[in-house]
Amino acid sequence: MSPDRASEILSWELVTDLDAQRLHVWLQVWRVVLMIGVKALLNGKLDREVAFDRNRQRLLEEIERDLAASEVVAPRT
Numbered sequence: 001m002s003p004d005r006a007s008e009i010l011s012w013e014l015v016t017d018l019d020a021q022r023l024h025v026w027l028q029v030w031r032v033v034l035m036i037g038v039k040a041l042l043n044g045k046l047d048r049e050v051a052f053d054r055n056r057q058r059l060l061e062e063i064e065r066d067l068a069a070s071e072v073v074a075p076r077t
Contacts, residue, residue, distance in 0.1 A: 006033060 009029045012018060018026060 001029070001032075 006029050009026055010033070012022065012026060015023065015026065
């Protein structure tokens with residue numbers, strides 16, 4: 001189904017005025033559009049969050065090491 005056809009279906013009259021068959025088609029188009037939108041929104045986002053969580057401990061250790069090194073170079077007064 002083309003995006004133009006989906007747009008046309010979604011612009012049909014009020015949902016309460018649709019007969020059973022048209023309502024079913026309307027709901028199916030909404031379901032497909034919603035799923036495509038959610039997949040596009042989450043594309044790669046969850047993978048990046050998992051990778052960040054896996055690297056969190058390493059990143060914290062690096063920050064701690066950098067802070068300790070900067071204190072050695074320029075001690076606080």
